[in-house]
Amino acid sequence: MxxxxxxxxxxxxxxxxxxxxxxxxxxxxxxxxxxxxxxxxxxxxxxxxxxxxxxxxxxxxxxxxxxxxxxxxxxxxxxxxxxxxxxxxxxxxxxxxxxxxxxxxxxxxxxxxxxxxxxxxxxxxxxxxxxxxxxxxxxxxxxxxxxxxxxxxxxxxxxxxxxxxxxxxxxxxxxxxxxxxxxxxxxxxxxxxxxxxxxxxxxxxxxxxxxxxxxxxxxxxxxxxxxxxxxxxxxxxxxxxxxxxxxxxxxxxxxxxxxxxxxxxxxxxxxxxxxxxxxxxxxxxxxxxxxxxxxxxxxxxxxxxxxxxxxxxxxxxxxxxxxxxxxxxxxxxxxxxxxxxxxxxxxxxxxxxxxxxxxxxxxxxxxxxSVRELPSLDGLPLTEFAVGENHSPTTAFGHVVGEVGKRDPLFVVTNADGNEASGMANINKALTIRHPTADDLYFQGPSGQVYEPLNEDACAGLAVGVALFGGRSLWCSYESFAINGLPIWQTVTQAMAELRRPPPATVCLFTAGALEQGRNGWTHQRPEIESYFAAM
The missing domain is CATH 3.40.50.970 (Thiamin diphosphate (ThDP)-binding fold, Pyr/PP domains)
Structure with a gap:
């Protein structure tokens, strides 16, 4: 030869x-x-x-x-x-x-x-x-x-x-x-x-x-x-x-x-x-x-x-x-x-x-x-709050998230900070944390729609991957820990701007804002992360 x-x-x-x-x-x-x-x-x-x-x-x-x-x-x-x-x-x-x-x-x-x-x-x-x-x-x-x-x-x-x-x-x-x-x-x-x-x-x-x-x-x-x-x-x-x-x-x-x-x-x-x-x-x-x-x-x-x-x-x-x-x-x-x-x-x-x-x-x-068909979200129950009313934004948002999950069975919520102190227990109640061990105390079961490993990269990665491939997802993160999941999220959101078809939006919910509190110390509340978000 x-x-x-x-x-x-x-x-x-x-x-x-x-x-x-x-x-x-x-x-x-x-x-x-x-x-x-x-x-x-x-x-x-x-x-x-x-x-x-x-x-x-x-x-x-x-x-x-x-x-x-x-x-x-x-x-x-x-x-x-x-x-x-x-x-x-x-x-x-x-x-x-x-x-x-x-x-x-x-x-x-x-x-x-x-x-x-x-x-x-x-x-x-x-x-x-x-x-x-x-x-x-x-x-x-x-x-x-x-x-x-x-x-x-x-x-x-x-x-x-x-x-x-x-x-x-x-x-x-x-x-x-x-x-x-x-x-x-x-x-x-x-x-x-x-x-x-x-x-x-x-x-x-x-x-x-x-x-x-x-x-x-x-x-x-x-x-x-x-x-x-x-x-x-x-x-x-x-x-x-x-x-x-x-x-x-x-x-x-x-x-x-x-x-x-x-x-x-x-x-x-x-x-x-x-x-x-x-x-x-x-x-x-x-x-x-x-x-x-x-x-x-x-x-x-x-x-x-x-x-x-x-x-x-x-x-x-x-x-x-x-x-x-x-x-x-x-x-x-x-x-x-x-x-x-x-x-x-x-x-x-x-x-x-x-x-x-x-x-x-x-x-x-x-x-x-091709564009993946998705269940309709028309008529989602939204609540308008008057200026000055005292409500937890994560809890208010959680009501909407629960409704989305009921309408779209493949909608997935990923959450490395799913504790109830973050005000999002209603999401877990509505959609159930996915785990092979059923536990009603923690709203947990094998067929849930909330993916909750204590791993920001795994959570951010699955959420943005689902969005990139045509599905709906929500990534919830403790704000200062989000830095561990942001690299994959940033890669995909930039890629979405290049795609030849319209994908669903990738939605993020960050809790425990670095600038809203001052009691957890710099390991949990990094002020520089706000600058990172602003730069993006």
Whole structure:
């Protein structure tokens, strides 16, 4: 298999304009890649055990890697390495028909854009060819360096680490019949929020399991070794099981290497064709098994252990970022593109598979691409108070909140400061705190609408995630503690301003104002938080 520079041949599909290198051959392309397995009446791979299914997943993964490097190299900027080690799993999940994919890793943006290009979603923003995708990358009105909700087919923003899990769980909450995979970097595991958020949600909503964490365990966190790089497979498996996951599906590239002395973090793209097929087959099988479990009441996760930068210009920490000297003519980038080059036939098959996966382009089938119908709130009972009347604003607001919940069964109140001293007991009475332990004294039960872990990030994250995905929510917070939940809330409210559809508003209620009292001390009443709100 070799790659060569080609001028545009007569049979070049229009979308391939801008691809620099094509392979003159590829193993088994005539036998296993002669025709796409997906089509108008086939939205997912029909048989994950078939050799053709594994082969076309391998082609899809290499296409994603090639485009990721081509696009970032065109601007000598961006982050190809992290996504590259996840490309096999991302390709598998797309071809299995699971198009509602989010991430907590903003640096994976070029790979996500590549998937949206392959399925034609980017045509909605005028990007039809690889040349146009290259030109629009990292441009203000184009494909920004980190994921944006303005991009057709993409469900949520991604920038700050430790936030993507909220979007997956919110999507699962509102859409019980669809899977919401979320890719998570092993560097992101350093954030304290990810696993605690999963655990809190599982306690309150044990019957909602249709979200699938996909851990990209590549040994590096940006440009240094990750804090879990020294863990062995048993410890990582135990870690996820300790956080309540019923099934841990792990695929370790090292187990498929051609030599027994392969490094702990192996690069599958350097394997022989036979070994690459075996590794891709294991990824496809594990992805399908984990997805089916998650859709059928089992909490499952998928872990892909593979060296960072697998299949691009460099590996390890040096694959993380491109710098000005990384051009399409530099030896490392050029070499990476030539190694990942595909024949024209492979591009045709991959484009058709992506175009039909899940029933069509993500820009048409993703749940966030349409306005979700909501129950009417016409005629809410509002009370007008005369100036000078002495009433608790939280209690008055609580009456309205209770009525909203009665009309909209999926309306959720999240509250890390739900004590009655804050004057909101009427919300708990009307809608019930959600917990598997029924306790009438605390207005608590397993089917309530008030989500109340003592975790501001988990509360803010679920509330704004629900709003972003088209549902109604209210985030209640003790004002000075709100700083722990504001990062995710700020990310989403900024994203809402970019969306191509109108979402419901995200509503916040802050209690115990920092400037209204002076008796709790600066740890509970931070005057600077008022300035933070004003600056927003």
């Amino acid at each position: 070799s790659a060569q520079m080609q001028s545009a041949p007569e049979n070049l599909p229009a979308f391939c304009e801008g691809i620099q290198y094509f392979a003159d051959s590829y193993p088994e392309i005539d036998r296993l890649g002669a025709a796409p397995l997906l089509g108008p009446d086939q939205p997912a791979l029909p048989d994950t055990d078939s050799e053709a299914a594994v082969y076309q997943t391998l082609l899809a993964a290499d296409a994603l890697r090639y485009l990721t490097l081509q696009v970032t190299g065109s601007k000598s900027s961006g982050h190809p390495g992290g996504f590259a080690s996840s490309a096999d799993a991302v390709a598998a999940l797309h071809l299995l028909g699971h198009r509602n994919m989010v991430t907590e890793v903003g640096h994976h943006a070029p790979g996500f854009y590549s998937a949206m290009f392959l399925d034609t979603s980017l045509e909605a923003m005028g990007i039809h060819t690889v040349s146009e995708m290259r030109a629009r990358f990292r441009e203000r009105h184009g494909l920004l360096g980190h994921l944006s909700g303005a991009i057709p087919g993409l469900l949520a923003p991604a920038g700050p680490l430790g936030q993507g899990q909220h979007f997956a769980m919110a999507g699962a909450y509102l859409n019980r019949d669809k899977l919401f995979p979320v890719t998570i970097g092993d560097g992101g595991l350093g954030e304290p929020y990810i696993m605690s958020a999963f655990q809190h949600f599982a306690t309150a909503y044990p019957d909602i399991t249709n979200y699938l964490p996909v851990l990209v365990w590549n040994g590096y966190s940006q440009e240094h070794h990750s804090m879990v790089s020294l863990w062995d497979n048993a410890r990582m498996t135990a870690y996820w099981r300790a956080h309540g996951f019923d099934e841990v599906h792990m695929v370790d590239a090292r187990n498929f290497a051609d030599t027994p002395d392969a490094p702990v973090y192996a690069d599958s793209t350097t394997f022989s064709f036979t070994a690459r097929m075996a590794f891709t087959g294991a990824i496809l099988k594990a992805s399908d098994a984990a997805a089916q479990s998650a859709l059928n009441g089992r909490r499952a996760c998928l872990i892909v252990k593979q060296l960072k930068g697998a299949g691009v210009h460099a590996t390890g920490a040096k694959s993380h970022n491109l710098y000005p000297h990384h051009t399409l003519d530099s030896d490392d980038v050029k070499g990476g593109l030539q190694r990942r080059a595909l024949p024209i036939a492979a591009w045709k098959v991959t484009r058709e598979n992506f175009r039909h996966a899940g029933g069509g382009p993500a820009a048409r089938v993703a749940v966030t691409e």
